[in-house]
Each structure stands twice: as C-alpha cells, then as structure tokens.
Amino acid sequence: MSITTKVQLTATTEVPESFIDEYVEVYKHLHAHPELSGQEFETASYIESHLTGLGIENFRCGVTGVVGILENGDGPILGFRADTDGLPIAEQTQLDYASIATGELPDGATVPVMHGCGHDTHITAALALAALLTERRDLWSGTLVLIFQPGEETAYGAKAMVDDGLWERAPKPEAVLAQHVLALERGKILIRGGHMASLADSWKVTVHGKQAHGSQPQESIDPIVAAAAMVLRLQTIVSRELAPSTPAVVTVGTFHAGLKENIIPESAEFTINVRTPDEATRDTVLAAIRRIIDAEAAASAMPAPTVSELNTFPRCYNDPQATLRVMDAFAADFGPDAVTEAPLGMGSEDAGWLSDAIGVPGVYWAFGAYEPELFADGTSPAGNHSPFFAPDAHTAVIGGTGSALSGVLAYLGRD
Structure with a gap:
C-alpha cells in the first residue's frame, strides 16, 4: 500500500506532495524563460494554456495581460493579481534552470533577461491557487478574477489593462x-495598513545650451555646467524642503553630455527617480524639481529644459479594514508570530491602479521563500533585483500558494 505525502498549505488545507512537485516544474519553466516588460508574449500564452487546461475561462487584456475568471456559485467577487515581467539582468545564480534568455530594450539594445524580482513565483502561486480552487470547490464560493499583469517593472501593465477595459470585461470585485516574494524566511508575512510602498516618478531632463569650441567658452552656453548645478541643487529638496520625519528619495541615475573633450556640447541629459510616501509629498517634491531646473536654466540664460516622464507608479495603499481581514486570516493559518507589520518601503508597485480605478479596497503583502538557516548568522540571501536572487523553488511554491490561498479565502472561504 502506498502512502501519499501531504503538504500543509494553510491551517485547514493540505495538498499532495505531487501537487507541489508539479508547480515546482512550472516555476522552473517560468524562471528559465523570462521576458521583458511589455514583451511577455510567450509567458501570456503559457498562462492561457494552463488556465484553459484547468477549464478556466480566460481572455487577453492589455496586449500581454491575461485574465482568468473562476466561478463557484453565489458569493463575493474578488480580484487577485500576479505580475509577469522579468528584468534586464544577467543571472548569476548557477541554478540548473537559470535563465539564458535575452530581450530587446526600447532603444534596440539586446540585453540578458532574468526573473530577478520573483514574478515567476507570483505566476506559479496564482496558477497553483487556480488549480487548487478548481479541485477543492468545497472550500469556497463566489468568483475569483485572476489578473496576470505584465509590465509591473515599468509601471505600464496595470494601467494598460484598465485602459483596455479590464473592469468592463471582467466582473467587478469588492x-x-x-x-510579492521577498528575501524572508518561509512562513513570514509582511503587511501593513495604509501606504504599503512608495509612489515613484521617473523623468528625463534635457538641458538646452549652445555649442562652441572649448577654446571659446564665451561663445557657448554650457549645458554641462548648468545640468551639474541642477543635479547638486536637487539634493537639497529632501534635506531642506521636507521635514526630517518625511521619507523621500531623489536620485539622479544617469548623466550624458558631449562627444569630445574640447567641444562644449549643445545639450546635456540626465534622468531622475523620485520616491515619496504619499500624494502630498509627491506634489511638493515634483514641484521643487521643476522650480530648480527652470531657475538654474534661467541663471545660465538658456531656455527651460525639456522634461519628459519615463514612468509613474501610483500609490500602493492597503485599505485598513480589508488589511485587518486578511491579517486575521494569515494569523489563523500561519500563527500570529508569522505576521509582521511592514515598514514603509521605498520600493514601488503599480497594483494600486487595479483597485483605485474602480474605487475598491486593495491589499498587498510580502511573503518569504527561504529556509531559516540562511538567516542564522545574521546574514540574508540576495534580495530582489540582484543577479543572485534565487528563492528555493519548493519553498517558494508552498509559501506563495499558501499565502495566496489564505488571503483569497478571507473573502471567498466557506465557514
């Protein structure tokens, strides 16, 4: 007589080890085949095929987004999002399923691609959740709208799905x-009410000067000097225009100007990334940036710089009441010690577009996917956006699927 090993996903739900093994293989496939933001065509096809195989109605939305609708009688309607894009990173994990994929950036450059932020874990957990709820209809009732969202890394995907009629084509959730997976111990969950992540904005600033030979500076309007003054002055916004208790970051990430050392160029270009905790602080900081670059340009007798928006991330706001509902489910399923109130992070997320677009609560949390011994000596494994980011596949599937199931059953579960 054979004995089937069981794996505990939540306090009340267990699955055969073979179920976990199946989705570990799904995870490994996704990890080995990442695609850049807006280019998730094969990933979308894979998700569609999997959902169709489970008998779940699905449709494309936002070019490479996929929406699955899983119904099980009367009850609430709930949305659950998993993001799907990879990053332009050369993987260095040495895993036997490490990515060797490449992609093309908007400027035409060919770059290596890696699931360096864990979106492969998110897809896998959502597909495993769909499979489990399809098989275990006794656990729940209502409708689950599964949102496989592209372009999270560029703040493109959630808004693109909304603009493509997501909530006109799918049932509106409550x-x-x-x-999101993080470099945390398995069984650990970070969550907080209110702002869970920072708002973020990225701009490209082009400073317009006047070209001249390096031996004739009087004939120029030097954009490098003006742009350098702007960069230095921008660093005073957080230190001198915000209260010390207000977290914010202003980063100049790139600076490009000129082609030769003895030519004062016609223009200079730099990019800015801004992280702010709320809408009011965002408005203050962005207005200060515009004021500074315009004033420095005027001081150099040059026209106002050209500013173009590269991306903007919305708020990621956890509705307090809805968050308490989910936290109570986590505490019941994994124990009160598993749930920790998250600090406000400087990272950003675009999931807020999905709930804010229709005025319903959003809840966002982070879960761990690493064995505790990796943290024993006070160190921790490589975090997100690292070429060494490598959650344990088995632990990631259990942790991601378990937390997804717990959160969803907080709304759709039968007593």
Whole structure:
C-alpha cells in the first residue's frame, strides 16, 4: 500500500506532495524563460494554456495581460493579481534552470533577461491557487478574477489593462489582492495598513545650451555646467524642503553630455527617480524639481529644459479594514508570530491602479521563500533585483500558494 505525502498549505488545507512537485516544474519553466516588460508574449500564452487546461475561462487584456475568471456559485467577487515581467539582468545564480534568455530594450539594445524580482513565483502561486480552487470547490464560493499583469517593472501593465477595459470585461470585485516574494524566511508575512510602498516618478531632463569650441567658452552656453548645478541643487529638496520625519528619495541615475573633450556640447541629459510616501509629498517634491531646473536654466540664460516622464507608479495603499481581514486570516493559518507589520518601503508597485480605478479596497503583502538557516548568522540571501536572487523553488511554491490561498479565502472561504 502506498502512502501519499501531504503538504500543509494553510491551517485547514493540505495538498499532495505531487501537487507541489508539479508547480515546482512550472516555476522552473517560468524562471528559465523570462521576458521583458511589455514583451511577455510567450509567458501570456503559457498562462492561457494552463488556465484553459484547468477549464478556466480566460481572455487577453492589455496586449500581454491575461485574465482568468473562476466561478463557484453565489458569493463575493474578488480580484487577485500576479505580475509577469522579468528584468534586464544577467543571472548569476548557477541554478540548473537559470535563465539564458535575452530581450530587446526600447532603444534596440539586446540585453540578458532574468526573473530577478520573483514574478515567476507570483505566476506559479496564482496558477497553483487556480488549480487548487478548481479541485477543492468545497472550500469556497463566489468568483475569483485572476489578473496576470505584465509590465509591473515599468509601471505600464496595470494601467494598460484598465485602459483596455479590464473592469468592463471582467466582473467587478469588492477588493483586489496582490502579493510579492521577498528575501524572508518561509512562513513570514509582511503587511501593513495604509501606504504599503512608495509612489515613484521617473523623468528625463534635457538641458538646452549652445555649442562652441572649448577654446571659446564665451561663445557657448554650457549645458554641462548648468545640468551639474541642477543635479547638486536637487539634493537639497529632501534635506531642506521636507521635514526630517518625511521619507523621500531623489536620485539622479544617469548623466550624458558631449562627444569630445574640447567641444562644449549643445545639450546635456540626465534622468531622475523620485520616491515619496504619499500624494502630498509627491506634489511638493515634483514641484521643487521643476522650480530648480527652470531657475538654474534661467541663471545660465538658456531656455527651460525639456522634461519628459519615463514612468509613474501610483500609490500602493492597503485599505485598513480589508488589511485587518486578511491579517486575521494569515494569523489563523500561519500563527500570529508569522505576521509582521511592514515598514514603509521605498520600493514601488503599480497594483494600486487595479483597485483605485474602480474605487475598491486593495491589499498587498510580502511573503518569504527561504529556509531559516540562511538567516542564522545574521546574514540574508540576495534580495530582489540582484543577479543572485534565487528563492528555493519548493519553498517558494508552498509559501506563495499558501499565502495566496489564505488571503483569497478571507473573502471567498466557506465557514
């Protein structure tokens, strides 16, 4: 007689080890085949095929987004999002399923691609959740809208799906849930009410000067000197225009100007990334940036710089009441010690577009996917956006699927 090993996903739900093994293989496939933001065509096809195989109605939305609708009688309607894009990173994990994929950036450059932020874990957990709820209809009732969202890394995907009629084509939920894997111990969950992540804005600034030979500076309007003054002055916004208790970051990430050392160029270009905790601080900081670059340009007798928006991330706001509902489910399923109130992070997320677009609560949390011994000596494994980011596949599937199930059953579960 054979004995089937069981794996505990939540306090009340267990699955065969073979179920976990199946989705570990799904995870490995996705990890080995990442695609850049807006280019998730094969990933979308893979998700569609999997959902269709489970008998779940699905449709494309936002070019490479996929929406699955899983119904099980009367009950609430809930949205659950998993993001799907990879990053332009050369993987260095040495895993036997490490990515060797490449992609093309908007400027035409060919770059290596890696699931360096864990979106492969998110897809896998959502597909495993869909499979489990399809098989275990006794656990729940209502409708689950599964949102496989592209372009999270560029703040493109959630808004693109909304603009493509997501909530006209799918049932409107009473809340939208989302989760993210982090370099945390398995069984650990970070969550907070209010702002869970920072708002973020990225701009490209082009400073317009006047070209001249390096031996004739009087004939020029030097854009490098003006742009350098702007960069230095921008660093005073956080230190001198915000209260010390207000977290914010202003980063100049790139600076490009000129082609030869003895030519004062016609223009200079730099990019800015801004992180702010709320809408009011965002408005203050962005207005200060515009004021400074315009004033420095005027001081150099040059026209106002050209500013173009590269991306903007919305708020990622956890509705307090909805968050308490999900936290109570986590505490019941994984124990009160597993749930920790998250600090406000400087990272950003675009999941907020999905709930804010229709005025319903959003809840977003982070979960761990690493064995505790990796943290024993006070160190921790490589975090997100690192070429060494490598959650344990088995632990990631269990942790991601378990937290997804717990959160979803907080709304759709039968007593």
